[in-house]
Amino acid sequence: MSKSKTTKKATTAKTRKPAKAVVxxxxxxxxxxxxxxxxxxxxAFRLTEEERNAIHKAAGPAKAAKFARTLLVAAARSDEAAxxxxxxxxxxxx
Numbered sequence: 001m002s003k004s005k006t007t008k009k010a011t012t013a014k015t016r017k018p019a020k021a022v023v024x025x026x027x028x029x030x031x032x033x034x035x036x037x038x039x040x041x042x043x044a045f046r047l048t049e050e051e052r053n054a055i056h057k058a059a060g061p062a063k064a065a066k067f068a069r070t071l072l073v074a075a076a077r078s079d080e081a082a083x084x085x086x087x088x089x090x091x092x093x094x
Contacts, residue, residue, distance in 0.1 A: 058090045 047055075059067030067086075074082035 055068055056064045071083065071086050074086065
């Protein structure tokens, strides 16, 4: 049998903070700066693919749910000014 040509090098000890301590520190910072979450529930309805695409096009990327929620709530509260403001904002973006 021949001896292996590789030799183990002495490793130097590096001092690092344990990952758990770093994660806990970040979580503590986030908890301090987070606003309290709203108590929300789910309201679902069905739409056609065409209607869904129109909402996504009007709202922009990743904003469809917020757009729909804002518009629906404004309409339900008979807040004509808010509905008009939302419509005007979408006309200027398009």
